[in-house]
Amino acid sequence: MRNDESEVAATREGSRLEQERPPGRQPLSRDLVVGRGIAFVDEHGLPALTMRGLGQSLGVEAMSLYRYVNGREDLLDAMVEHLVDRLHLDPADEMQPADGWQGYLQWLAHAVRGLATDHPHVFPLVATRHPSAPWLRPPLRSLKIVEDFLQALTSRGFGDSAAVAAYRAFSSFLLGHLLLEAASHGASTVPAEEVLDEGDAEVPVTEVDPDDFPLTGRLRPLLSEDRDDEEFEIALESLLNRLEEMVGH
Amino acid sequence: MRNDESEVAATREGSRLEQERPPGRQPLSRDLVVGRGIAFVDEHGLPALTMRGLGQSLGVEAMSLYRYVNGREDLLDAMVEHLVDRLHLDPADEMQPADGWQGYLQWLAHAVRGLATDHPHVFPLVATRHPSAPWLRPPLRSLKIVEDFLQALTSRGFGDSAAVAAYRAFSSFLLGHLLLEAASHGASTVPAEEVLDEGDAEVPVTEVDPDDFPLTGRLRPLLSEDRDDEEFEIALESLLNRLEEMVGH
DNA sequence: ACCTGAACACCGTTCAAGT
């Protein structure tokens, strides 16, 4: 038994030494391909992600990727899944059980928000790709996280239908706030390859004509302020208050 | 003056009679191209919208479209703009001025919701495409509608920053709820061209393993229930209550 | 003025072939 295992290991090691791999390259794997896909979109934006381009960024031809990924659509799904699964590697360490369901939802909200701000260009995928079941609601779109969610709430006083209603309300809340936040934060990070058709020095800043839109013109400084943090906290607090009214069913 | 106008009109009419057009086809125009683009996505889904396919559905080669539309990206932007502008053709007729800002927001919320349910496959574009200014927040993404919004609220007791905060909260609310609603409603309407790789009779329904996910398994009937209408109304009511607390600034 | 044929660069994807 032990000998067999050693032999197999030795053989693996041997064949690994035999194969000549370009020096700077790691051995390919699904995780590596998916991880590089996420990093690629983080750097260059979603439209830039092509099978050929991703292959090149891994030092390989595009066709090699098809051994680890079932086409481009499967790659995108895997990228989303990879990010959403990450929500579990950080178990609720900082969370006291005494905090109750409010503490759990606070932790979860900020965990998902961290995902959105870390990957503003990938988050639209998390938000809009069809989940694997129709009753899964982005961005809480994995079976595991739904199970956690329902467990956390039902074990802390929620009735069945109240827990499900909370899942729905919480998903909508996260989706709306984080998608808008990711969009505005991601817009500044794009390589900006679209605004170069105009020959003259056109100003890219959209100016508001005060005759047509007097209020918008006057309030533009307010509209341009970045209040994402406090908006999120206030809206979250309000949602928790609303949920509190339906705890017992 | 009047004669000149008549002459021009006559000339236009003349050239129109000269040109021989395939019998069943309307004369092309930007509005026609954009409108057909929306109808095409409604029928076949977003991935099916190609310049060649859209041209064919208009009885024309793809290259003809470039006379009316500045490429595919411009077409998508125009489709979004077309739908959002429609929110103004329906001025607040059914709305009594006595209803106050709550009445306006109720009307606007249902108008945008109608847009989402009428075009579930296009709404993701309304939700995720970059607006023309960074401080415009989907789905309330036109200058005109923002002006209306701010006018409606500031003329009904809102301070400047309260009106802007309301715009932000309202956008997030609409985006989260309507994007999820459009996704679940649109998923059933797709031609479904992706699930046909498996050779055997694989069941497309995702089954929940009760050992791994006991709660999700038990609550699956609740999770699958369609509660979109009442969820939307309740969440909207709650948002209006929240806004009420910050009317005076 | 309005539409098209032909062409270009670039996709995703398959498969037989290399090592």
Place this chain on the structure above:
DNA sequence: ACCTGAACACCGTTCAAGT
């Protein structure tokens, strides 16, 4: 076992040319 060359079908887009 793992990667690639060659090929295919299909994109978006341009432009000279037709009517």
